[in-house]
Amino acid sequence: AQTVTQSQPEMSVQEAETVTLSCTYDTSESDYYLFWYKQPPSRQMILVIRQEAYKQQNATENRFSVNFQKAAKSFSLKISDSQLGDAAMYFCAYRCSENYGGATNKLIFGTGTLLAVQP
Amino acid sequence: ETGVTQTPRHLVMGMTNKKSLKCEQHLGHNAMYWYKQSAKKPLELMFVYSLEERVENNSVPSRFSPECPNSSHLFLHLHTLQPEDSALYLCASSQASSGTDTQYFGPGTRLTVL
Numbered sequence: 001a002q003t004v005t006q007s008q009p010e011m012s013v014q015e016a017e018t019v020t021l022s023c024t025y026d027t028s029e030s031d032y033y034l035f036w037y038k039q040p041p042s043r044q045m046i047l048v049i050r051q052e053a054y055k056q057q058n059a060t061e062n063r064f065s066v067n068f069q070k071a072a073k074s075f076s077l078k079i080s081d082s083q084l085g086d087a088a089m090y091f092c093a094y095r096c097s098e099n100y101g102g103a104t105n106k107l108i109f110g111t112g113t114l115l116a117v118q119p
Numbered sequence: 120e121t122g123v124t125q126t127p128r129h130l131v132m133g134m135t136n137k138k139s140l141k142c143e144q145h146l147g148h149n150a151m152y153w154y155k156q157s158a159k160k161p162l163e164l165m166f167v168y169s170l171e172e173r174v175e176n177n178s179v180p181s182r183f184s185p186e187c188p189n190s191s192h193l194f195l196h197l198h199t200l201q202p203e204d205s206a207l208y209l210c211a212s213s214q215a216s217s218g219t220d221t222q223y224f225g226p227g228t229r230l231t232v233l
Binding site: 004033035037042043044045046047050091095105106107108109110111112 | 159160161162164175207209211220221222223224225226227229
């Protein structure tokens with residue numbers, strides 16, 4: 001069974017600095033998708049970035065980028081030039097190939113990393 | 120309204136009450152989900168509807184009853200809940216068969232069972 005592990009329950013970063021959040025996963029599949037979601041205190045879960053396993057190039061979205069190491073099954077999130085609005089819980093998620101009806105797939109989530117941004 | 124909306128945002132209920140949570144998606148998606156989020160636990164998938172048909176139950180107690188009348192609306196009917204059911208309930212939607220099948224979440228309903 002697939003699992004997702006986030007080993008950092010809490011992290012802190014100074015405003016304008018860079019921080020990296022770790023995520024590892026376990027799977028025997030070769031083709032899958034990985035996601036980072038952000039959940040601010042208002043609790044709206046927002047998609048930050050996604051990575052397709054068959055693409056070697058790391059995904060980037062503005063200040064957010066990932067370091068995808070497929071062989072190591074590692075998927076870390078780097079936040080550059082951290083802003084106060086980046087403070088949130090960050091969840092790593094893996095989309096497994098277990099298929100429901102209508103080709104809907106299951107997401108496996110980690111336990112999250114709470115990021116604090118210090119002014 | 121845009122994205123995925125949920126009402127109410129907060130709900131307090133007694134163990135003998137009956138209440139319903141509502142979710143609406145404005146993204147034209149064809150799949151909807153209910154998740155339970157408890158402190159220090161990964162999100163737990165409760166139900167999946169794809170094309171308005173329930174395709175996953177995930178061993179949820181019968182005191183939770185979902186309903187999906189159309190592709191835009193999803194309900195979670197609650198009755199005779201237990202205090203351990205207190206949690207944040209998140210709704211999500213996605214476009215199945217779209218490659219990434221990325222799920223988009225609502226703001227959640229914070230449920231407290233007394």
